[in-house]
Amino acid sequence: MTLLTEQDLIKIRRHLHQIPELALHEVQTHDYLLQVIESFKQYYLEIRVPEQSPTAILVLVKGKKPRRTIGYRTDIDALPVEEKTGLPFSSKHPGVMHACGHDVHMTVALGLLNYFSENQPQDNLLFFFQPAEESESGGKQAYEKGIFEDKWKPDEFYGLHDNPALLAGAIGCRMGTLFAGTTEVNIDLIGKSGHAAFPQNANDTVVAMASLIMQIQTIISRSIDPIQSGVITLGKVDAGTIRNVIAGHARIEGTIRGLTQKMILNIDHRLQDVCDGVARSFNMDVKLNLNQGGYWPVENNPDLTRSFIKYMKKQPDVNFIETEPAMTGEDFGYLLAKFPGVMFWLGVNDDSQLHSATLTPDEKSIQRGVDAIKGFLIYRMEN
Template sequence: MTVLSESELIQIRRHLHQIPELALHEFQTHDYLIEEIKKFRQDYLEIQVPQALPTAIMVLVHGSNPQRTIGYRADIDALPVEEKTGLQYSSQNLGIMHACGHDIHMTVALGLLSYFSEYQPIDNLMFFFQPAEESESGGKKAYELGIFSEKWRPDEFYGLHDNPALPAGSIGCRMGTLFAGTTEVNIDLIGKSGHAAFPQNANDTVVAMSSLIMQIQTIISRSIDPIKSGVITLGKVEAGTIRNVIAGHTRIEGTIRGLSQKMILEIDQRLRDICAGIARSYNMEVNLDLNQGGYWPVENNPKLTEIFISYMKKNPNVEFIETEPAMTGEDFGYLLAKFPGTMFWLGVNDDSQLHSATFTPDESSIFRGIEAIKDFLNYRMKA
């Protein structure tokens, strides 16, 4: 086996695109990845499948004179989206699609692995094919299960995300936060239902909910530094059963986005304070549930990111673009809170957005991305 060619990489990506699977159910994807990895030269490779996380794959490439272990992560799950691209290699799994481009992520990782299986790296390289990025906090699960221990523990960690707004094959990055952290917000207001004609005998949760929503809107405008950035969106409200019955229960569902973990925790506390105040003011029960899981802000390590950006800017074969932070979520942020590292963008040039049913990344980005990352890793191992 030699290093994977561009045409072979595209065929691998198209096969992966046809077999998308949801978080923690990536069994067919897992088996296909193992099958491809076993085709590579095995002299320097060591493969491990964690028993506690059976769809994950870890591959250690033993270095010739290792001073560190460099980790590289590729997420492998898909989204519950019905594909509408019309491609000949469209998803074969009804209602599931690689609408976030994880098929691109996996293919780039396989390309890198095929190269380093033929050309032994100086340092150890640890490839982590991660399940459950889109939901279920796969990165956090992996960390808490202790799979990054001993020789499998990276000294630094890297990972990419494809970006349809950037030219195909370009590399984007920034110092500081690349992705926001996210927290799911669920609020249940429990009062007392009753006849619309006798409001004095009921406790109206719709009225309390209206006041609560208006107060929540002041958190970003009046409790957060305007130089920084955060978002609270309440996207779903359910209340009542019929027009002439006062609602005794109302549910609000939403999301928080913040560019630092400190900011998210500040927003969380203000939400708690406001909910407690509404409960007292309206004499009802207000239950707030905040679920962040592993979706922490992707805060790039300053030293390693400076090295990464400097190299990409100087490489004449790389189109580097300094990007703005994005309010989308990514569970690699949790791993970057535990290990120093950097996340970056790979441009895939598409008119459709991530998570859309028509998302069709430019496949020419795969080989160009591999070349840029491979060259950086070789450079980093000599530093």
């Protein structure tokens, strides 16, 4: 195969869009990706499907005179969303859609891999087609299962996320954190149920829950530096069965968002303090469960990010935009805590938001993304 054209890339993207699959079930996607990759010239390529993660794909591009191994990651899973775009290449899998644009992510990665299969790079390049970004912490799983060892270990890692708010093909980035880290919060209050007419014989978890919710709201306003950003949202509460029975159990479910791992751990600690205090005040058990998994803040490496931004700003064909941090989560943050690297935005110019059933990325972004990132990787290998 020779170099993929823009129309080739669009055709690949549309095929991927039709076969979305949920985390750790990306079988068709994996097989199609492998088919495309195996159609490239194989002189410089080594393909690996790790036994411990059978829907993942690693591709090592052997450099001419490698000084380092540069990693490039793309996520491959989709979301449990019923598509409503009306596109002729809409999802063929009911209730599942590439509503976060991972079809675009994969296509850009294939475009880059195709170029370097035809044009041997100076350094080694490691392409990681990662399952389970949307759930199940695929990046963390890959790291903990030992996928990145020996020649499969990158010295630095790069990856993109599409952004409907930016013009098609624009590159967005910033120093510091690009995406917040996220932690799931589950709190169970266990008291004693009883008749509404005899509250002295029960221990009302609804009253305790109300107090706990109000106290949790003070964590951000009184325990976090106001010039930094943190969020606690309690999105679901559940208690009781009928109006005249005091609830003996209540549950709160929510989420924490923070721009640094240090901040998230500080919020975690304060949340535990508040839960312990309410437990003592109301003489009941308050059980706090926190689940962050691999969704750490995406904290870009300062030196590599500075180099990335400097390059992109100098390119006449690149529309570079310095962006604000986003409070959405991304599991690439875990890998950036293990390997220095950079995550950046690729503009796809759409009125619909990410995770929307009507997300329709502008396909002109694909070739523009390939060209901008290819140029940066060549620049990085020369420096």
